[in-house]
Amino acid sequence: MFEKITIDMKRRMKYLEKADSVDRADGTPRLKRLRQIPPETGKFIALLASNCPSGEFIEIGTSGGYSTMWISLACMERSTKLKTFEILPEKVKLARETFEQAKITEYVELIEGDALKYISSINEISFCFLDAEKEIYGECYDLVVPKLVKNGVLVADNAINHYETLKPMLEKALADSRVDSLVVPIGKGELVCRKR
């Protein structure tokens, strides 16, 4: 699958990786920062997504579209389209630029607005990557898990570096009889839940 990363994608990935590291170093205000996943997390979520059953692929928290590019590799393999949600207009603009420059628009539908307003209208979720403000993780979890198809997967970022904030949601997920779940120590820590 990783052989599908084109020169256009690679170029845009490098551009966003540089912009993200500059953001982290120069004190850019939090809401303006890209706050992207690292490449190893990108590979991890692409691998997980590529093996999911049929159904909808969604992403909550697009930012500049970096993680979306990784998930799009799984979409290419499976000829499916990812719905990705972003609430901030300036990030939406940047993400659109990403999808055009990386030439992946046929695999991505970018929805501008609050993901919480849309999730309830999506059924049969096969893969969900959750990477938004940590305060909404609990609500997203409660909306997404009932809609996961059997063997569908929810991955939530920041399970280790934001452990304290996410603790109620993590404890709930790890004890939830609807899913098999664990926290994987890759990147910032990924909660992985697969529907029973």
Ligand SMILES: C[S@@+](CC[C@H](N)C(=O)[O-])C[C@H]1O[C@@H](n2cnc3c(N)ncnc32)[C@H](O)[C@@H]1O
């Ligand atoms: C950590 S960043 C996402 C990084 C991105 N997944 C990546 O790795 O390239 C979180 C993003 O979620 C967006 N966001 C926060 N709350 C949201 C909501 N309720 N609906 C949609 N997007 C939201 C933020 O504006 C921000 O751009």
